[in-house]
Amino acid sequence: MASLIPPQAPPRWNHTPEEVLSITKQALAQNKAVSDRVAAIPEAECNFDTLPLANAEAEALIICEPLGFYQSVSTSQELRDASNAAEVLQRDFDVEESMRLDIFKAKTAAENNLRKSGEWEKLSDEQRRLVEKMVLDGKRAGLALPEKEREVLMKLKKDLSQACLDFSKNFNEEDGTISFTLEELDGVPSDVISGYDKRTEGSKEVYNVTFKTPDIFPIFKFAHNPATRRSAQEGYEDRLKQNVPLLEKALDIRRRIAAMLGYDTWADYITEVKMVKSGKNAEKFLDDLEAKLRPVGEKERDILLQLKKEDHEKRGLPFDGEFYIWDYRYYDRVYIEKTLNLDESLVKEYFPVAVVVPAILNIYQDLLGVKFIEIKDDNKDVWHPEVQQFAVWEKDAKDESAFVGYCYLDLFPRVAKYSHAAVWGLLPGYELPSGKRHYPLTAMVANLAKPTPELPALMRHDDVTTFFHEMGHVFHGLLSRTRYARFHGTSVARDFVEAPSQMLENWCWEPKVLEKMSSHYKTQEPLSPELIDKMIRSRYVNVGLFYLRQLFFAKFDLKVHVDKKAADYTKLWNDLRESISLVKGGKAKPGQGTFGHIVGGYDAGYYGYTYSLVFAADMYATVFKKDPLNPALGKRYRDKILLVGGSRDETDSLEDFLGRSPNSDAFLEEIFGKVANASL
Numbered sequence: 001m002a003s004l005i006p007p008q009a010p011p012r013w014n015h016t017p018e019e020v021l022s023i024t025k026q027a028l029a030q031n032k033a034v035s036d037r038v039a040a041i042p043e044a045e046c047n048f049d050t051l052p053l054a055n056a057e058a059e060a061l062i063i064c065e066p067l068g069f070y071q072s073v074s075t076s077q078e079l080r081d082a083s084n085a086a087e088v089l090q091r092d093f094d095v096e097e098s099m100r101l102d103i104f105k106a107k108t109a110a111e112n113n114l115r116k117s118g119e120w121e122k123l124s125d126e127q128r129r130l131v132e133k134m135v136l137d138g139k140r141a142g143l144a145l146p147e148k149e150r151e152v153l154m155k156l157k158k159d160l161s162q163a164c165l166d167f168s169k170n171f172n173e174e175d176g177t178i179s180f181t182l183e184e185l186d187g188v189p190s191d192v193i194s195g196y197d198k199r200t201e202g203s204k205e206v207y208n209v210t211f212k213t214p215d216i217f218p219i220f221k222f223a224h225n226p227a228t229r230r231s232a233q234e235g236y237e238d239r240l241k242q243n244v245p246l247l248e249k250a251l252d253i254r255r256r257i258a259a260m261l262g263y264d265t266w267a268d269y270i271t272e273v274k275m276v277k278s279g280k281n282a283e284k285f286l287d288d289l290e291a292k293l294r295p296v297g298e299k300e301r302d303i304l305l306q307l308k309k310e311d312h313e314k315r316g317l318p319f320d321g322e323f324y325i326w327d328y329r330y331y332d333r334v335y336i337e338k339t340l341n342l343d344e345s346l347v348k349e350y351f352p353v354a355v356v357v358p359a360i361l362n363i364y365q366d367l368l369g370v371k372f373i374e375i376k377d378d379n380k381d382v383w384h385p386e387v388q389q390f391a392v393w394e395k396d397a398k399d400e401s402a403f404v405g406y407c408y409l410d411l412f413p414r415v416a417k418y419s420h421a422a423v424w425g426l427l428p429g430y431e432l433p434s435g436k437r438h439y440p441l442t443a444m445v446a447n448l449a450k451p452t453p454e455l456p457a458l459m460r461h462d463d464v465t466t467f468f469h470e471m472g473h474v475f476h477g478l479l480s481r482t483r484y485a486r487f488h489g490t491s492v493a494r495d496f497v498e499a500p501s502q503m504l505e506n507w508c509w510e511p512k513v514l515e516k517m518s519s520h521y522k523t524q525e526p527l528s529p530e531l532i533d534k535m536i537r538s539r540y541v542n543v544g545l546f547y548l549r550q551l552f553f554a555k556f557d558l559k560v561h562v563d564k565k566a567a568d569y570t571k572l573w574n575d576l577r578e579s580i581s582l583v584k585g586g587k588a589k590p591g592q593g594t595f596g597h598i599v600g601g602y603d604a605g606y607y608g609y610t611y612s613l614v615f616a617a618d619m620y621a622t623v624f625k626k627d628p629l630n631p632a633l634g635k636r637y638r639d640k641i642l643l644v645g646g647s648r649d650e651t652d653s654l655e656d657f658l659g660r661s662p663n664s665d666a667f668l669e670e671i672f673g674k675v676a677n678a679s680l
Contacts (some may be wrong), residue, residue, distance in 0.1 A: 055432075268602040369631060370395055
């Protein structure tokens with residue numbers, strides 16, 4: 001297999017800032033030239049073949065997406081700035097193209113001609129879906145509006161795009177720190193502290209803690225001093241206050257656009273093309289779930305509050321009878337350690353990055369019938385030396401026809417890099433006009449802990465679950481086989497896109513899988529059955545509070561996109577968190593400035609994380625639970641969910657996979673059945 005040569009070379013990653021902009025401009029100009037040719041076709045002659053818009057769009061995407069990616073991963077400020085500027089050009093171009101009345105008329109003429117001539121029935125299901133989606137795009141873009149209103153709308157869309165880009169740029173480039181003495185860090189594991197930058201301030205040694213997850217989260221979970229946890233929490237919430245006016249601007253523009261397009265709210269506009277269909281349906285889903293979760297969460301909070309009372313008495317600290325946000329992660333951990341005798345620091349020792357990452361790749365490869373071949377050439381072209389590059393093949397590949405695509409893993413934190421975990425579908429897979437295939441490329445960006453002087457790089461079980469989840473998106477991007485790039489991979493309804501990856505998180509709680517991917521960094525022994533049992537039981541401890549926190553994010557997101565007028569969003573953020581999450585805040589901090597989802601494609605869509613869990617639970621319980629590592633079940637999942645991407649309605653894919661219509665039974669059993677059995 002090593003001698004196999006991929007039929008498509010990977011993209012290059014050595015662009016200069018000047019090239020990023022010039023290549024982007026050239027790609028957009030070529031795309032516009034295609035649109036201009038289509039616009040010149042007489043309406044009577046418009047048909048499917050005369051509108052090569054889908055392929056032109058894919059060709060531009062192939063060039064522009066990797067160039068726009070530099071802003072999230074490059075170490076060069078100049079390259080990040082050029083990448084950001086290139087994305088501005090691309091977004092503005094997309095807005096202009098979406099508002100072209102001549103192209104909209106060509107699309108509608110083609111659809112009408114196809115239907116009248118009888119050619120409509122000769123198209124494939126995916127081709128008909130493509131035409132219908134393209135025409136709907138025009139209607140949603142406002143092309144039925146008078147010319148003057150269209151011009152105003154175009155400017156609003158560009159302004160919205162810029163506000164969202166600026167918000168994301170601040171998010172990616174945030175590099176603040178907060179300082180603590182060793183005494184203030186009492187309780188934080190020594191291997192974590194050893195990774196902090198240290199300086200001398202007067203006669204004391206002070207540790208600078210970044211707001212990156214591997215640095216700040218251990219303080220939330222382990223610092224004994226509540227004042228330390230409070231300072232860390234307030235600093236974390238305050239770290240992107242410069243995003244507050246940008247969010248206000250974005251929300252104002254969205255309200256104005258929705259009104260112009262004739263939608264009651266932005267939420268109604270966004271959900272029209274999702275599985276939930278309307279803002280009211282999304283609100284009803286969240287309200288119903290909150291009503292069910294609230295009694296569970298209140299019971300859990302009371303138990304954690306009692307733990308806090310006992311802990312404060314033992315440490316001689318005052319107790320005011322309140323449960324604060326900076327108490328939540330700390331006493332959640334204490335409770336798990338106390339009731340299950342489960343030490344997260346011990347569990348972490350069984351998950352060295354160097355073992356877990358290959359183990360997870362092997363699990364996926366065996367389940368889905370593919371093979372990852374790492375490209376280790378000294379001259380390999382990647383955007384950073386730590387990035388791993390893989391060519392992905394069918395498991396029994398004999399020739400280039402078995403090539404699947406490329407995968408990149410960029411796993412460790414560095415300055416100005418995207419600060420969470422996410423997957424970019426940098427290149428789509430689709431059928432070229434020649435009949436040959438264009439192959440996909442996916443890149444996972446994560447921020448796993450780096451090695452310290454005392455320990456190798458270790459992963460918390462949370463990190464393992466996140467990695468497993470994100471690899472689900474990687475494989476959705478790799479194993480989709482659609483005719484058109486528009487429907488490739490994760491190009492599905494936004495309230496379904498997380499369901500496949502959420503389903504796959506279940507593997508991280510299966511005993512045989514945990515044993516397979518664990519290996520103590522000293523002894524190489526896997527997790528013991530006793531430790532695995534404790535971990536599995538810990539999954540449903542305080543699950544009510546966990547999901548109420550998710551509902552807080554979802555309800556904030558939905559409310560700001562349903563309300564007709566602006567509000568004090570800092571107050572709303574803090575008030576909603578207290579009323580829904582059941583935790584008190586301290587000083588009202590502008591946490592909404594850290595809520596990247598609201599400008600990153602999940603506007604009026606955060607409900608989708610929980611909404612899609614219903615489908616994820618149903619898929620896992622119905623198909624995989626009985627034998628989660630069975631390649632035959634993996635093939636069923638690959639063929640009926642991954643392969644089709646967004647080329648058919650998501651409900652049809654679910655029914656095909658499940659053998660029936662989806663329902664919420666498994667989800668409710670998972671949450672409310674298991675929580676009743678957790679040691680509360």
